[in-house]
Amino acid sequence: MRYYLSDRFILKLLETPTVYDIRNDELYDLDDDAFEFLKKCAGNEGCGEEGADKEFIGYCLSEGILAKEPVNVKRPFIIKSPVPSLRYLELQITDKCNLKCRHCYIGKPLNNELSVGEIKALLNEFEEMQGLRLLITGGEPLMHSRFEEINSLLPEYNFRKILFTNGLLLTDNLLENLHADEIQFSVDGMEHGHEAVRGKGTYEIVMRKVREAIDKGIAVSIATMIHGEDLGEFEEMDGLFRKIGIKDWTVDAPCVSGNLRDNPIFQVAPEVAGKYLNYGFGDGLHGGGEGFACGLHLMSVLANGYAAKCAFYSRTPAGNIEEGLSALWGKIRPIRLNELECFSSSCQFIDACRGGCRFRAEGIYGKDFYRCHAYDIIK
């Protein structure tokens, strides 16, 4: 009997050896022997049972990691990732947008976009660095003048691709031909709350697109901002999103930048917004790693060609993409939890909270009071 690494699985040499399920977004830790065995199975000839642990083979078959038929998939070279590994790349392909949301952190778009050549070079390097998830963002990414070409590049790469969109430009044709494993829609409330920040008529469209994507078998997640007009709508959103099969629901409070500066009524104070941060389910995208604050494995490339810890740090970029992703990643210093005030004040929630959002926190090492209110540690 020969075994083959299934087409949706890819070996990644991160801090430890792993195999990643691209379709289901699951990462399995492996020991060195298991990694070497699966490496053989990833070759064209597959692998036999010689020298392998039968129990491990049985487990791999039950998880779908191994198949009994050859698969036709291009496997990239495996090169050890840097430490910490760059697992999530947020690619702001354009800052153009078809909406002017009142709480948008970007503000007035400057009509920047990354060229297709720049995007291809970044994706090549991200794959080489053992990247796991590509987050395709904007602005509104579907406003990129060559989105179709970008979309056609995606199947070449062995990582998970997630499209972030407001849904309005997601035509039936695009949905049919989209090479994304997941779509994350922005839904900022039920009809009243969503349209208060995004404009009349936007809610019905985005929710129709959400349902169409689910019907096509695409994984769908939703991101929601807490703002002045959606506070009474969280219970209803929770019920709706669970009922229709949303994979992840991320709830966040906006940082005061961009359009929100001109629309202060949409700002919600930490003591009010904090408790809404307890809504949401599934895995977030900005998590830290053990012992580190948020974004340990994340970097953003902005539409102007500069890269930063995340898109909120666009004013203090690490450098330009001309330097290459690997050099830029080396310039972003991870923040350890023991550097934070949260650590020196012995917060009991530090392992779960990880000091919240560093951009929203008071100073580089201060507390994120929105999170403190979520955990109810300040009254």
Ligand code: SF4
């Ligand atoms: S600073 Fe905030 S937005 Fe940026 S990665 Fe951390 S949690 Fe996410």
Ligand code: SF4
């Ligand atoms: S709850 Fe507050 S003090 Fe505790 S880790 Fe989070 S931000 Fe820091």
